Amino acid sequence: MSFREKMLWVAFIAMIGGFGFYFLTLLTPIGQNASPDYYLGLLFFIIGLTIGSMLVATLILFIRNRSEVTFKEDERDRNIHKAATQIAYYPLLLGVWGSGALFHNGVSTSIMLNILLAVLVGAESIRLGYQIFLYRQA
């Protein structure tokens, strides 16, 4: 497995784990009755934890794969990146338009922001997941 692929796994797991925890917490009774400040605090905590865990994992991978770190993205990497970005674009587009429709139907701003965040995290997870899938395939 290449350094680039390992980095994708780290980003994918950190994103699914971190934001998965955030959204699951929002669905619990505590999360549903919490104030917007609680959401915001939790969100910043999760973002900090996600970035922190990614930095630690990146550092470990950097030390263990020093020879591969300087490799530039080649044509296969670029093709895979492009294909995954194209796939992730459609759920992002649908999600944003869907969120806009919900907003016009009276959904509160805090729920709206969480839906937009979920759309963004979902699209990014699809992009990372599809990149990993393509690396495994070819």
Added chain:
Amino acid sequence: MKKLAFNNNIKILRFMSNEMTQADLGEKVGVTRQTIAAIEQSKYSPSLEVAFRIAHIFGRPLDEVFIWKD
């Protein structure tokens, strides 16, 4: 997985070139070892430029390195 319409002799040519490794070939071509492995296993179709670079490194014409399946 979609199979490519052509095979290749890269593995044989590498061994005939002083057992050149995939990493060595990748470095000469300007791609990663994983990309060479994917090309060798017919899992990835390289660009025309990379195909020509590979053929040039082995000093062979393109159609001796990549063989179209009839």
